[in-house]
Structures are given as structure tokens and as C-alpha cells.
Amino acid sequence: MSVRARPHFCSLNAAVDILSGKWKILLLWELLEQPRRFGELRRLVPGIREKVLIQQLRELEADGVVARKAFDGTQLRVEYSLTEAGVALTRALEPLTQWSLEHVVRR
Amino acid sequence: MSVRARPHFCSLNAAVDILSGKWKILLLWELLEQPRRFGELRRLVPGIREKVLIQQLRELEADGVVARKAFDGTQLRVEYSLTEAGVALTRALEPLTQWSLEHVVRR
Numbered sequence: 001m002s003v004r005a006r007p008h009f010c011s012l013n014a015a016v017d018i019l020s021g022k023w024k025i026l027l028l029w030e031l032l033e034q035p036r037r038f039g040e041l042r043r044l045v046p047g048i049r050e051k052v053l054i055q056q057l058r059e060l061e062a063d064g065v066v067a068r069k070a071f072d073g074t075q076l077r078v079e080y081s082l083t084e085a086g087v088a089l090t091r092a093l094e095p096l097t098q099w100s101l102e103h104v105v106r107r
Numbered sequence: 108m109s110v111r112a113r114p115h116f117c118s119l120n121a122a123v124d125i126l127s128g129k130w131k132i133l134l135l136w137e138l139l140e141q142p143r144r145f146g147e148l149r150r151l152v153p154g155i156r157e158k159v160l161i162q163q164l165r166e167l168e169a170d171g172v173v174a175r176k177a178f179d180g181t182q183l184r185v186e187y188s189l190t191e192a193g194v195a196l197t198r199a200l201e202p203l204t205q206w207s208l209e210h211v212v213r214r
Contacts, residue, residue, distance in 0.1 A: 011207035012132045012200060018211075020127055025119045064210065085210040092206040093119060095199040100118035103171065103192040104125075
């Protein structure tokens with residue numbers, strides 16, 4: 001591996017790993033708009049099973065791109081939002097989105 | 108799924124699928140520098156098994172980001188290069204590389 005390529009390879013692979021998971025990109029996209037509660041995310045992502053949503057949110061949280069905030073009250077309220085790294089990641093995806101709209105959709 | 112998010116979700120997922128595969132990003136990176144022969148790619152990507160390199164090059168070719176060119180002669184010579192879509196994809200990865208160098212490496 002050319003020395004020049006190695007840092008790109010390791011870090012890019014790590015970023016692609018963070019994004020790999022059927023619903024993660026969509027979850028990031030929905031959270032980019034505004035913080036969301038669990039139930040909202042379930043409605044916005046039809047087809048996702050509760051167990052999978054819990055798992056993928058946990059993984060995004062562990063990867064530091066999503067934050068989980070619990071609010072006390074008569075009923076426990078939990079809100080998910082993008083961290084600063086999460087917002088930056090979703091922005092960094094825009095050129096890739098543009099590429100795929102130009103190259104993937106037309107085929 | 109908010110209507111606004113749907114095209115992003117489908118195309119971005121397709122782009123992430125194209126990139127998923129342990130060595131693909133590195134292969135794109137090495138081919139961005141110049142067209143390469145099979146043997147060169149094997150030397151530049153230590154650790155990759157021949158069968159996996161063949162498979163991942165085939166998948167990148169099927170996805171339209173790598174071109175394979177055979178040259179007749181005393182010995183069959185095969186050269187791999189990025190297509191126009193392949194160059195554009197590798198460029199579109201640069202913000203993601205920057206993000207991962209800032210956010211993934213430092214953790």
C-alpha cells in the first residue's frame with residue numbers, strides 16, 4: 001500500500017463502516033432536520049423494526065455521531081440529535097449523494 | 108420517510124454499497140493515481156488474496172467505476188483504470204476522508 005494512500009484507506013474505511021447499516025444514512029438525514037424522538041423516527045422510517053432502530057441508534061451513538069438525551073417528567077422522554085461530528089458527517093455525504101444521483105440513479 | 112429524504116437515502120445507500128468491500132476504497136485510491144496492472148494492484152494492496160482482488164475488481168467494473176482493458180501481444184496484458192464515474196466517486200470521497208481524519212482518527 002503506497003504510504004500516501006494508507007491514512008485515507010484506514011479512515012475512509014472507518015467512515016464507511018459507520019455508515020454501513022441499512023437505515024443509518026436515513027436516520028442521519030432525518031436528524032439533520034431536527035432532533036427527533038424515538039417514535040418519530042419509527043414513523044419516518046417505515047419498514048424498520050423497533051429492535052433494529054434501537055441497535056442502529058446505539059451504534060451511531062457509540063460512534064459519536066448521534067446524542068441521546070433523556071428528559072425526566074411524568075413519562076420518560078428521550079430525544080435523539082446529531083452531534084457536531086454527526087452534522088459534519090452528514091454534510092460530508094453531500095458530494096457522495098450528488099455523485100450517486102448522477103451516476104447511480106441514471107443506470 | 109419524508110419525501111425530501113427519499114432520493115438521498117436510495118442513492119446514498121447505493122453509493123455506500125459500491126464502496127463496501129474491505130479493499131475497494133484503497134483500489135479506487137490507487138487507480139486514481141494511474142492505471143494499474145493486476146500484479147501492481149496485488150503488490151500495492153498487501154494482504155489481499157488474489158481471488159478477493161479479482162472479485163472486487165469485477166464488482167467495481169460491474170458498478171461502472173473501474174474499466175478493464177486487455178492488450179494483445181505475446182502475453183495477454185490487462186490494465187485497470189478508473190472510469191469517469193470512478194474518478195468522480197473518488198473525488199466525492201474527499202470530504203468524507205477529511206471528516207474521518209478529523210473525527211475517527213482522533214478518538
